[in-house]
Amino acid sequence: MEQTQYLIVGSSHAALEAITAIRMHDGEGSITLVTRDPHLPYSPTVLPYVVSGRSAPDNIALRDAAFFEQNRVGYRPGVAVTRLDTTRKVAELADGSAIGYAKVVLATGASPAIPPIPGLDQVSYHVLRTLDDATRLREAMQRSRQAVVLGAGLVGMHAAENLVKAGANVTIVEMGPHLTSGYFDQTAAGLIEQAFVENGAKIRTRSRVVGLAPEGGEIVVALEGGDTLRADLLLVATGVRPELDYLDGSGVATDRGILVDDTMRTNVEGVWAAGDCAQARSFYGDEPVMNAILPDATVQGRIAGMAMAGDPGLKPYAGGVPLNTYHFFGRHAISVGSSAVPEGAQERVRFDPASGRHLKLIMKDGRLLGIYGVNEFFDAGVMAQLIQRRTDLSAVQDRLFEQPLTVGRELMSQIWR
Amino acid sequence: MGRSFNTIAFDPSKCDGCGDCMRACASVKYDSEDTSRSLIQILGRETDKGSAFELALCRQCGDPKCTTVCPAGALTKNGESGVIEWDGSKCVDCLLCTIGCSYAGIALDETTGRVSKCDTCAGNPACVPACPHGALRYVTTSNIYNEVGDWEDLFAPGLAGCQGCNTELLMRHTLRRVGPDTVLATPPGCVPGMGSVGFNGTTGTKVPVFHPLLTNTAAMLAGIKRQYKRVGREITALAIAGDGGASDVGFQSLSGAAERGEQMLFMVVDNEGYMNTGMQRSSCTPYGAWTSTTPVGKSSDGSHLSQGKTQDAKNLPLIMVNHRCAYVATASTAYMEDLYEKLDKAIQASKTGFAYLHVYSPCTTGWRFPTDQNMEVARKAVETNFVMLWEYTPDTGVHFTRPVDKPLPVTDYLKAMGRFRHLSPEQIEHIQKKVEENRRIVERLAENAHAA
């Protein structure tokens, strides 16, 4: 049986950062990467652009074969880990082979969560998480005249925009009260909705799909309350669930995701986890959270790699801060930090309907908790630092609210240049 | 071997916010007058002491975050230039890179709707020459390290120096530059203590090395050089000596060799005392400094109080100027480009005459500062004019190579280390006066050089 010092499961952001971190400290230890995906590493985040045709599938690789060669990583694409035996320290693979490891990082990310809608198993539908999903969706999109998107999270909205631009009539069905909740507030969601509606999409919030059925090559979508929609293309984008199936019987503790400490270590010796599959500390509270975003996957992957290699430079994970950017119909939205407004916090909002500029700041005790903008650019990385450093902004908060871009840069240059 | 890269450095104390750098950038990059499009952003801010200026610019980070959060593989660090390159054909305008950057180094250009960042104009940044105040500098010191890294290291791997000592750096750089056709003299002091003379019957260098007495280094080296000349072999005769070996008992032979114009390069590593043997004073120890022979505190019978050295340091490099050597210079490891230029000139001068290079070498053990502060202390010495960087040749006279326009108060230097901790206000005043006096002397020499 093949034996490796460091086993990396997955080939996306968290996995790649772990490799970089290991090789910064340990130039020699053997590394093997096993991934279910058959393609060179790519990011799920780029897939909407593959669907739209903006990014060619062969031009999105995060690393090339030379990267694995230079870092002396055994690269095994196209084979999933099916079982992890943590007692023998062996990973069993889908092709029947097995790999023994000294240390393993689970960076298996997430997969689309499929809601339990009656009839869903009778119809053919699309999801968007892998390159193959994207290629299939792109093909189907060219022929679609009537598309239904379930879920108005960022994945659904990205795909819906592509469908609109490809000429389909698109209806977005969302259970919640507004779009992109979790990242953007009602005003922002209103602006996003307006852009979609202006471009011909229909949006049904507070709306639940109760049944699906095939009919004459189309899909009949039954909504609560009696309405029905017809679709020649159905995209299910109702959230994600972490990839954990292979952990059955492994003893690795999970809750919603794989539970990790501040060095991304699981409860089992020799096993770390990072990225969308991990449940880790939140920056804002004690409860561990699923912060399934790309920047956090890289941070966690880096920490896991350092911890596995025993790098003494390791700083414990400070906790996940929600961060996102969203580009829609030529406009952009940026969200940094928590959208919750705790006791004693102030919310400051300004909105200029003419320009569509919207800005919201949440402050508590002179500290920034969150900042959100639509069409109002500020440096998200600088704001994230102000939040994470808990910088006292009492003296500048009015100016920060007026001019987040310049005042943020001033503070950056004074505090951590 | 990892590479070192060039960088754009900003000195906010010299900036007056004129915006010329931003105009130059916007114009070169976009043919635009809109400074908001400039990739270097200067931000003004009011403080109690007037306006202050801040900078937002891509740092071309060594371990960049923007590249790791890009989902499209559109940002990569170029391993040759160090520049983080943006590939517009791959970028999907998602702005995630702006989340990754803590320095506002990559930002949205509202005109194009795409991100933009500094690419250092392919190694010739337009903002730097546009700055009328010298607040922007394109630091190319990296070239030295990259180039030197490719030359053979002529010192033994691993040295027995104190942690945080810069003498290893000096020895390795100097020997790499001088090259293998060298005979090296290292009189008693830190340099042989660190291993130049070797261990267990082998030398610590890959060139012939010998260990003269403190007193006769220059004399022995002169003889060896002459013998090589006699047999027709071209070598560089190099001494690396401490300040004690050069300015105290070794001075007679040094002065003699300089006066005779012996063809050698005599480098003094001046750590201002006999640090190797227990930190005794030398004639290069500055006024007020604690050493083990210029103690601080009451005498045992309580009759008098010692406050460190009571005499001023001898200015050895100026004395060497008065020998009219082929080349004399002072240098500091905090200014490596300057040091290298001088090393090159000294090597050249040693082929026909006596070349003298005086390098200030802060001593973490003897001067009492944390081991990670060597370069900072060396830099502060220059920024306060405690140490001045100049060079001399008989043709061009003395001139400053790194003049300091607005010197910091000498206390900024003194407080960086423990050996001056006990100083009284009067002693500090004395040192400040000496700094100014020394400066006037060198200035006068430099003026005379220009007049001639």
Ligand SMILES: Cc1cc2nc3c(=O)[nH]c(=O)nc-3n(C[C@H](O)[C@H](O)[C@H](O)COP(=O)(O)OP(=O)(O)OC[C@H]3O[C@@H](n4cnc5c(N)ncnc54)[C@H](O)[C@@H]3O)c2cc1C
């Ligand atoms: C359409 C879309 C848009 C998005 N947009 C954004 C955005 O704008 N901003 C943002 O921050 N995030 C966004 N995300 C989320 C972001 O892509 C993820 O947070 C990020 O990719 C997580 O990285 P990861 O390495 O943890 O896991 P993943 O990227 O999910 O990668 C998991 C890896 O594990 C492999 N794998 C899974 N199971 C196994 C197994 N059993 N054996 C072996 N290998 C396995 C997979 O093949 C894959 O290589 C988006 C996601 C999607 C789908």
